[in-house]
Amino acid sequence: MTNYGLVIDQERCIGCQTCAMTCKQENNVPMGQFWNRVLTVGGEHVDTPSGTYPEDGESGDLDMNYQPTACQHCENAPCVKVCPVNATYTRDDGIVEIDYDKCMGCRYCMAACPYNARVFNWDEPEHRPEDGTGDVAERPQGVVEKCTFCSHRVEDGLDPACVVNCPADARIFGDLDDDDSTVSKYISEYNTEQLLNEKGTDPSTYYVQGKMTPGRPWTSDKLETELGDDEAAQATRRRNGAPTSEHGPTPHVPAETAGGDD
Amino acid sequence: MADADTTARRPVLSSFGTLGRGWLGVLALLLVIGLGAWAYQLQHGLIETGMRNVFSWGLYIMLFVLFVGLSAGGLILSSAPKFFHSQRYEGFARLGVLVSLGCIIVAGLLILPDIGRPDRIYQFVTSPDFRSPMVWDFGIVMLYGALNVWYLWLLTRRDLAARGSRLSLWVSDSAAGRDRDRTLMFWTAVCALPAAVALHSVTGWIFATQVGRGDWFSPLVAPVFIAKALVSGLGLLLVVSILADRFTAFTADRGELTSLGKLLGIFLAFHVVYLLAAERLPHAWAHHFGFWAITSNFLIGDTVYFWLWTGLGGAVPLLLLATPSLRRRTSVIFTASVLAVFGTLFEGIRLVFTGYQRVNINAAPGIATGGEYAGLTTDAWATAGTYTPTAVEIAVTVGVISIGALIVMAGLRYLPLQRAAPDAAYATDGGDRTQ
Amino acid sequence: MIRYIWPETNPCESFYDTLYDRLVEQGTVHIDDDPVLYKGEFDTPTGRLEIYDEDAPTEDGDDIDGEVSLEVPDPIESRTDDDGDYRDEYPLMFMQKHSKWRIHSQYEYQPWVREINEQPQLDINPKTAKRRGIEDGDYVRVFNDRGQMIVRAKYNDAIRPEIVNTDQGWWERDYIKGHHNNLTHMDICNATGNFAFYDTAVEVEPAPEDLDTSKYTESNPRGSTPDSAGGE
Numbered sequence: 004m005t006n007y008g009l010v011i012d013q014e015r016c017i018g019c020q021t022c023a024m025t026c027k028q029e030n031n032v033p034m035g036q037f038w039n040r041v042l043t044v045g046g047e048h049v050d051t052p053s054g055t056y057p058e059d060g061e062s063g064d065l066d067m068n069y070q071p072t073a074c075q076h077c078e079n080a081p082c083v084k085v086c087p088v089n090a091t092y093t094r095d096d097g098i099v100e101i102d103y104d105k106c107m108g109c110r111y112c113m114a115a116c117p118y119n120a121r122v123f124n125w126d127e128p129e130h131r132p133e134d135g136t137g138d139v140a141e142r143p144q145g146v147v148e149k150c151t152f153c154s155h156r157v158e159d160g161l162d163p164a165c166v167v168n169c170p171a172d173a174r175i176f177g178d179l180d181d182d183d184s185t186v187s188k189y190i191s192e193y194n195t196e197q198l199l200n201e202k203g204t205d206p207s208t209y210y211v212q213g214k215m216t217p218g219r220p221w222t223s224d225k226l227e228t229e230l231g232d233d234e235a236a237q238a239t240r241r242r243n244g245a246p247t248s249e250h251g252p253t254p255h256v257p258a259e260t261a262g263g264d265d
Numbered sequence: 266m267a268d269a270d271t272t273a274r275r276p277v278l279s280s281f282g283t284l285g286r287g288w289l290g291v292l293a294l295l296l297v298i299g300l301g302a303w304a305y306q307l308q309h310g311l312i313e314t315g316m317r318n319v320f321s322w323g324l325y326i327m328l329f330v331l332f333v334g335l336s337a338g339g340l341i342l343s344s345a346p347k348f349f350h351s352q353r354y355e356g357f358a359r360l361g362v363l364v365s366l367g368c369i370i371v372a373g374l375l376i377l378p379d380i381g382r383p384d385r386i387y388q389f390v391t392s393p394d395f396r397s398p399m400v401w402d403f404g405i406v407m408l409y410g411a412l413n414v415w416y417l418w419l420l421t422r423r424d425l426a427a428r429g430s431r432l433s434l435w436v437s438d439s440a441a442g443r444d445r446d447r448t449l450m451f452w453t454a455v456c457a458l459p460a461a462v463a464l465h466s467v468t469g470w471i472f473a474t475q476v477g478r479g480d481w482f483s484p485l486v487a488p489v490f491i492a493k494a495l496v497s498g499l500g501l502l503l504v505v506s507i508l509a510d511r512f513t514a515f516t517a518d519r520g521e522l523t524s525l526g527k528l529l530g531i532f533l534a535f536h537v538v539y540l541l542a543a544e545r546l547p548h549a550w551a552h553h554f555g556f557w558a559i560t561s562n563f564l565i566g567d568t569v570y571f572w573l574w575t576g577l578g579g580a581v582p583l584l585l586l587a588t589p590s591l592r593r594r595t596s597v598i599f600t601a602s603v604l605a606v607f608g609t610l611f612e613g614i615r616l617v618f619t620g621y622q623r624v625n626i627n628a629a630p631g632i633a634t635g636g637e638y639a640g641l642t643t644d645a646w647a648t649a650g651t652y653t654p655t656a657v658e659i660a661v662t663v664g665v666i667s668i669g670a671l672i673v674m675a676g677l678r679y680l681p682l683q684r685a686a687p688d689a690a691y692a693t694d695g696g697d698r699t700q
Numbered sequence: 701m702i703r704y705i706w707p708e709t710n711p712c713e714s715f716y717d718t719l720y721d722r723l724v725e726q727g728t729v730h731i732d733d734d735p736v737l738y739k740g741e742f743d744t745p746t747g748r749l750e751i752y753d754e755d756a757p758t759e760d761g762d763d764i765d766g767e768v769s770l771e772v773p774d775p776i777e778s779r780t781d782d783d784g785d786y787r788d789e790y791p792l793m794f795m796q797k798h799s800k801w802r803i804h805s806q807y808e809y810q811p812w813v814r815e816i817n818e819q820p821q822l823d824i825n826p827k828t829a830k831r832r833g834i835e836d837g838d839y840v841r842v843f844n845d846r847g848q849m850i851v852r853a854k855y856n857d858a859i860r861p862e863i864v865n866t867d868q869g870w871w872e873r874d875y876i877k878g879h880h881n882n883l884t885h886m887d888i889c890n891a892t893g894n895f896a897f898y899d900t901a902v903e904v905e906p907a908p909e910d911l912d913t914s915k916y917t918e919s920n921p922r923g924s925t926p927d928s929a930g931g932e
Contacts, residue, residue: 018800019800020800020813020816023816024812024813027812028812033635033638034638034643034645034811034815035633035634035635035636035637035638035643035645035815036318036633036635036645037633037645037815040630040632040633042626042628042629042630043628043629043630044628045628046629046855046856046857046858047629047836047855048629048630048854048855048856049629049630049816049817050856050858051629051854051855051856051857051858052857052858053857054857055826055857056825056827056857056858056859056860056861058861065857065858067858070626070628072626081475081476081477084394084396084397085396085397085398085399085474085475086394086397087388087389087393087394087397087399087400087403088385088388088389088392088393088394089388089392089393089394090388090392105385105388105392106381106382106385107380107381107382107383107385107386107388108311108380108381108382108385109376109379109380109381109399110321110322110379110381111397111399111471113318113321114321114322114475114477114478114620115475115477116477117476117477117478117625118477118625118626119318119319119624119625119626119632121318122318122633122635123311123318123321123381123635124310124381124635125310125311125312125314125316125317125318125635125636126310126312126635126636126637126638127310127312129638131811131812136727143382144310144381145310145311145381145382146381146382147381198626199625199626202476202477202625203476204476630816633815639918640811641809641811641814641818642818642819642915642916642918643815643818644818644916645815645818
């Protein structure tokens with residue numbers, strides 16, 4: 004069975020907010036709402052660290068990290084269990100999704116979600132540009148909405164928008180049930196954390212902390228399972244840290260850019 | 266027939282009178298304002314409330330919790346003695362069930378304005394997920410409401426029949442019928458007590474099952490809900506009884522009032538002293554080291570709701586009711602009961618605030634609040650929950666509560682809530698009537 | 701998705717016509733293009749561009765020859781100032797760093813970006829701020845002889861106590877009052893042969909109490925209390 008999951012390499016993340024922006028564009032997310040947020044773990048504000056600035060030769064204790072946070076697509080999802088009308092459900096491929104035609108807007112799922120990943124259309128949804136963006140229909144007022152792992156793209160064999168557009172290759176999407184997938188390999192080979200692990204929700208989103216991974220090793224828009232043999236072989240080499248060109252360390256160079264999936 | 270007129274119990278309001286009409290007028294006005302506010306909210310959406318993404322349940326749910334609790338008193342008080350075949354507090358039984366019914370209807374109706382798409386509420390029936398505590402609660406609220414209707418009718422139908430009221434439906438008054446009803450009342454009491462326990466526990470479990478909202482996730486929540494239902498339910502019954510005694514032909518037995526006041530004191534002590542201590546002590550002990558740090562964190566709350574609940578709504582009525590010379594006064598019982606209900610209101614408010622005030626992941630920029638978009642200068646974020654109900658929410662809530670009050674008024678006027686004549690026990694044993 | 705139009709890729713005019721039509725039709729257009737200019741290795745230990753160096757010399761390290769100082773230099777202005785007391789009056793060095801939010805002043809009006817980066821702020825070390833009675837989130841007046849601007853103070857421990865910063869690229873309409881370029885000068889820096897906007901001497905004080913900040917505080921769900929402040 005397929006069980007989709009996401010690995011976010013916090014050592015690679017540069018806090019550029021591209022995933023937050025591209026999510027908003029791809030999913031037609033209304034103004035005043037975010038499905039995907041880049042949090043600054045450190046000081047009180049975005050882009051500020053904890054600790055104090057080192058003066059007079061002190062050694063510093065400044066510390067800051069970025070934590071992109073969206074729906075964690077938990078295996079034991081509290082939101083799914085509380086939904087009285089089966090509007091929020093877990094798909095066979097592990098994606099937690101909302102049936103916007105069923106949701107009656109009781110917001111029990113928002114009370115249940117420990118990650119505050121869900122947003123509610125309190126107002127008539129408003130978009131910039133006004134006609135909206137992306138490939139997903141607007142959700143009506145009075146329903147709850149959230150990240151879908153871009154299920155509309157996944158169904159077309161494409162990685163989620165935030166994954167494809169991460170300039171730091173810090174987001175890797177794939178099948179957790181496949182031991183050979185990049186996500187499974189990274190989870191077993193690197194130190195990964197799940198957010199609020201102690202709540203027992205068993206998220207399908209894993210955060211790499213400590214040693215940096217080689218990141219998302221393929222350069223096309225496609226899901227890992229949809230890669231051609233050549234692409235897959237190159238991705239495997241890069242995932243294993245092997246040089247893929249004569250230059251040694253390879254910056255992310257799109258190998259082929261015939262995307263145009265819009 | 267003339268005989269029946271003199272022996273069957275009567276409604277306690279023979280007519281509404283000037284005062285009664287004025288009060289009905291006020292309630293009707295509040296209801297109209299509430300309906301208007303709800304229509305406005307339906308048109309504009311929940312943006313007209315004070316709720317936002319971080320604080321996504323507000324006044325409607327806080328008062329839903331309160332009114333579920335309030336509906337406990339009457340039913341428990343009238344069914345518990347019957348369960349033990351006792352005549353105690355018989356005089357309060359009918360009024361009690363009437364108040365219970367009013368409260369559970371208010372509670373159920375308060376859910377409607379909280380729903381974002383009320384047009385889809387039928388999904389509760391067509392597509393329920395039985396894992397959801399809200400489905401359990403939906404079921405038990407409906408069951409409990411139906412039980413109240415049945416019980417109120419069962420308690421009054423023979424008297425209604427004797428008075429020729431159409432509310433008796435097809436039932437007629439007879440000694441044998443009253444005998445049968447007594448048995449039915451016993452079995453209804455047998456069902457009512459576990460139903461009440463289930464109602465309050467399930468409502469508690471709506472919160473207690475949630476890992477994501479701080480102190481909600483506690484096995485104590487269900488017992489606490491039972492305790493606060495006992496406190497607030499009995500408190501409200503005493504308030505309504507004393508008011509009915511003052512303004513209608515209803516008579517509340519002074520000795521039983523005092524005895525119920527004492528019972529309220531015991532419930533308060535169990536809820537506000539014992540259960541609160543049981544909830545707080547382990548946390549205070551585990552998280553602090555020094556003796557005084559443990560003690561102060563055990564005893565001292567940090568929100569105004571905590572103090573309104575435990576102080577004004579807990580300690581003060583407890584002291585009033587614990588003093589024998591004071592609790593014999595009806596005015597003192599009335600004050601203590603009002604305060605107990607008031608305290609429970611703030612206990613519910615505190616519970617909801619506990620869940621939403623702090624967020625688990627509060628790193629900047631925080632959580633998008635989803636409020637109105639006012640262009641480039643809109644600040645969309647919050648790292649902590651804040652909530653103030655809007656005028657719309659208050660108007661809708663008051664309107665819904667006025668429906669409950671109207672139900673009670675109608676009951677006072679049309680249902681035989683009068684006490685049984687002190688010299689005749691026929692009202693409950695039903696065997697003494699001469700044909 | 702973020703797409704780029706890269707005019708150098710195909711100079712043919714009809715290409716641009718088609719592109720324009722597609723852009724109008726689709727809203728966004730993906731172009732086959734390789735935007736990476738440098739593909740070889742840099743002359744660094746990792747072969748990558750290195751911005752942060754764990755082994756960089758420190759003031760008290762053994763590996764320095766006494767010439768290295770991490771002191772903030774005197775501002776250019778006080779070096780060129782006739783009486784030389786400019787620095788005493790305006791002891792803070794004001795930078796306007798380039799941020800990730802904009803390219804210069806472009807995209808200032810981008811609604812999605814502005815949701816996260818809402819208003820101009822003054823990055824200020826908490827020590828520097830507290831000495832001046834400035835709380836986190838307060839509006840402050842930044843001024844020198846040339847002019848002033850009023851912005852929101854943002855406590856930031858990553859900034860040196862002698863330095864304050866407001867990201868460049870904000871427009872005048874974004875400020876409560878003034879503009880960051882009211883403060884800058886046109887002295888030329890010897891090292892770059894260009895304007896030394898990064899090297900501007902200023903002083904900071906709490907903004908006047910009667911200031912009208914409703915532009916940013918009216919639709920603020922948190923009010924203006926700094927203790928729950930999280931957004932930008």
